[in-house]
Amino acid sequence: MGTVYGGRRHDAHRFGNTLDHFRFDAASFRCPIGGCGAVLKLIFDAHCRDRGVVNADAMIDHTGLHISDPKKSRAFYDEALKPLGYSVLMEIPREHTGGLTILGYGIAPVPDFWVTEGTPEKPTIHIAFQAKTRAQVDAFYKAAMAAGGRDNGQPGLRPHYHPNYYGAFVRDPDGHNIEVVCHLPA
Numbered sequence: 001m002g003t004v005y006g007g008r009r010h011d012a013h014r015f016g017n018t019l020d021h022f023r024f025d026a027a028s029f030r031c032p033i034g035g036c037g038a039v040l041k042l043i044f045d046a047h048c049r050d051r052g053v054v055n056a057d058a059m060i061d062h063t064g065l066h067i068s069d070p071k072k073s074r075a076f077y078d079e080a081l082k083p084l085g086y087s088v089l090m091e092i093p094r095e096h097t098g099g100l101t102i103l104g105y106g107i108a109p110v111p112d113f114w115v116t117e118g119t120p121e122k123p124t125i126h127i128a129f130q131a132k133t134r135a136q137v138d139a140f141y142k143a144a145m146a147a148g149g150r151d152n153g154q155p156g157l158r159p160h161y162h163p164n165y166y167g168a169f170v171r172d173p174d175g176h177n178i179e180v181v182c183h184l185p186a
Contacts (some may be wrong), residue, residue: 062104064114065125065176070101072148072173073115079147080170081105083139084129084180086113120174128179134166140180141168152177 067073078088089111090104100118104111113127131137138155145151153169161167167181 062112062114063127064116065127066118066120066174067101067115067172068117068120068174070103070115070117074101074103076144076147076149076173077103077105077115080140080144080149080172080178081113081129083136083143084131086129120176124171124175124177126177126179128167128181131180131182133184134182134186137166137168137180137182141170144168144170144178148173149178150175153179 074088077086081087085107086105088103089106089108092102092104094100100116102114102116105113105115113129129140131140134155141155149170149172151169152171153167155168156166157163158165158167162183164183164185165181166183166186167179169177169179172178
């Protein structure tokens, strides 16, 4: 049996015999709300990261969009995503892309947001990045606007989504709706 914690079910058998797999002192790392015997998610994530798995619970591994002007878009995304800890982690060599610019942004070690030179999608794309704090949302908005973004919703609560939904929306150089959201209370 498992216990629900943080919206996810902790089950010692979900990944085989989890406790034996980690070889930790199980008594020291119990689920904080019950006796399910599962290790804390942070420990599981650290274990997976050490083995090249960045977020074992993520449903979406990576996403991206097309941009019309690589130089302009790179300048925008380099600054707008910096408050979240994002940077260009990979630039695919042009000899492998037919001469197109393809940039992979993320938090090391793995890029999860790709921008590819080409005809931007119509209608434009909406991508939301998750922030750890409301201050990061504010910093994103300020940086994105300074980098040439267009306002599509100033930082603030959006209680029609849920009581703690704090987000900001900016249009990138191609009109894509780029959002940063924090779901935690202030």
